[in-house]
Amino acid sequence: MWKIARVIVQNGSLVLFIILQCISLFWIVKYNQNQQKIYLHSYQLMAGNIQSRFQNMVSYFHLKEKYDSIATENARILSQFINRSQNAGTALDSSINQLPNQKIYKLIPAKVINNSLDKRNNMITLDKGGSDHIAPGMGVITSKGIVGIVTDTSAHYSLVMSLLHNNTNISARLKRCGFFGSLVWNGKDPSIMNLQAIQKYADVRLGDTIVTSGYSIVFPKNLLIGFVDLYKVEAGSFTYKIDVALSQSMTNIEQVYVISNNSLGEKENLEKRMLRYE
Amino acid sequence: MNNIWVNHIVRFILYIALQVLVLKHINLAGSNQNYIFIMIYPVALLTLPIKIPQFFVILIAFTIGFIVDLFYVSPGVHAGACLWMVIFRPLVLRIFEPKNGYHTDISPTISNLGVVWFSKYASVLLFIFFLSYFILEIFTFVYAGEILVKTILSFFVSSIIIFLVQLFYSFKS
Incomplete structure (x- = not known):
């Protein structure tokens, strides 16, 4: 001790x-x-x-979670906006009939994980697929413009036919005068597309807004596509040759929204039967 | 042996009483902006016999600091400063050790080791004491200038008084 x-x-x-x-x-x-x-x-x-x-x-x-939640929120707001603008014209009808079969567009946020510009037929890969209810035939947009159409899906990825594709043929409309034609890509400049089949008596001006027509179920009507960059009538032709500058540049797309529609497929199925009568 | 301890205890009590009853109330500036605090009780720790183990020196320093704190109503400040002072005591003793060493039985005082030796020894340790005291009292280095001014002024005035008291003791004995 x-x-x-x-x-x-x-x-x-x-x-x-x-x-x-x-x-x-x-x-x-x-x-x-x-x-x-x-x-x-x-x-x-x-x-x-x-x-x-x-x-x-x-x-x-938590940046990724926040990013995702903001994308979801954006999709919700954008789809509300689209639905409102689609159904604005039928507001009176719907208030009378309480139409239950109004077209309801739902937007699914997705991210571009692969994109190409330099080929003749360009495809985009998205990071969401069938498990998020994406199906072939749905349109793909951003907040600034349209991007393409879903052609194929797996469980978690989907393939999108870019606007810059040989088979692209989107029904587009001149917003000011209402004439509609089809939008194609000539395979040269990724920021320019061509609007065909506008009759030469239409009043086209430089800078005119071009929007989706809504005649196809893929895209709701009045979605922005681009602006008239150049127009001319070739000798002996009845239609304008219009160059459209895309509002959403295809070179830097990241966040996109896939448009799903509650009546998807129904219209297509019906229109397939049209062949029988032609 | 007994006599020495009684002697030390009486000395401690006298120093503490002088400190808390008289010197505490002396305000040389006469205002709130006082830079000179006279403290002489640390000399009671400086003159403890050399042979006492450091362990007990630390305990005694803490106890005395604590008692002074009770009267100054500043718990821990004096105790902490006393501790800082005595932790350097063996080092300073070793640095200023005479060529032929210390006599083991003595206290480091003027009468035993001379005026010059004691002034070197005491001034180093007293400066440590005042510096740590004012750091602990002001407790922020935002007022580093104030800490330095108070330390230096209090150190000089207190040292002079301590020397006079020590000289008086040495003549008496």
Whole structure:
């Protein structure tokens, strides 16, 4: 017992110093008002700093979730906007008949994970597929314009025929004068498409807005496509040759929305039967 | 042996009483902006016998600091400063050790080791004491200038008084 005490006395002075120093520091911040205030203030400064740094760091981990939730929210708002503009003309009818079979468009947010521009037939790959209710035949848009049409889906991915494709043939309309034609790509410039079959007596001007016609079920009507960049009538032709500058550049698409429709397929099936009568 | 301890205890009590009953109330500036705080009780720790184990020196320093704190109503400030001072005491003793070493039984006082030796020894440790005291009292380095001014002024005034008291003691004995 005495031996232990002697060892402690001989070697424990530094430990004793530290312990007593901690006690006195504790008393200082506990029982002295000035020092306590300074201590608490510094503590809060430091803790606040550390916490905000930590929050900053953590927020990076949630960036993807936030991005997704914003995309979903965008899709919801955009679909509301589209639905309202689609059904605006029939508002009177619907208020009378309470039409249950109004066209309801739903937008599914998706991200472009592969895109090409330099081929004759360009395709886009999206990161969502059949498990998110994407089906072939649905239109793909962004907030600035249209992108393409879904041609094939797997469970988690889908293939989209880009506007820059040989088979693209989208029914488009000149917004100002109402004439409609079909939009094709000539395979040269990825920012320019051609609007065909506009009769030459139409009043086309430079900068005219071109929108979707709504004659196909793929795209709702009045979605922005682009603007008239150049127009001319070739000798001996009855139609204009119109160059359309796309409003959504195909070079930098990231976030897209797939348009799903509650009456998808019904119209197509009906129109297939048309062949029998032609 | 007994006599020495009684002697030390009486000395401690006298120093503490002088400190908290008289010197505490002395305000040389006469206003709130006082930069000079006279403290002489640390010399009671400086003159503890050399042979006492450091462990007990630390305990005694803490106890005395705590008692002074009770009167100054600043728990922990004096105790912390006393601790900082005595933790450097063995180092300073070793640095200023005479060529032929210390006599084991003595206290480091003027009468035992001379005026010059004592002034070097005491001024180093007293400066540590005042510096740590004002750091702990002001508790922020925002007022580093104030800490330095108070330390230096209090250090000089207190040192002079301590020297006079020590000289008086040495002549008496």
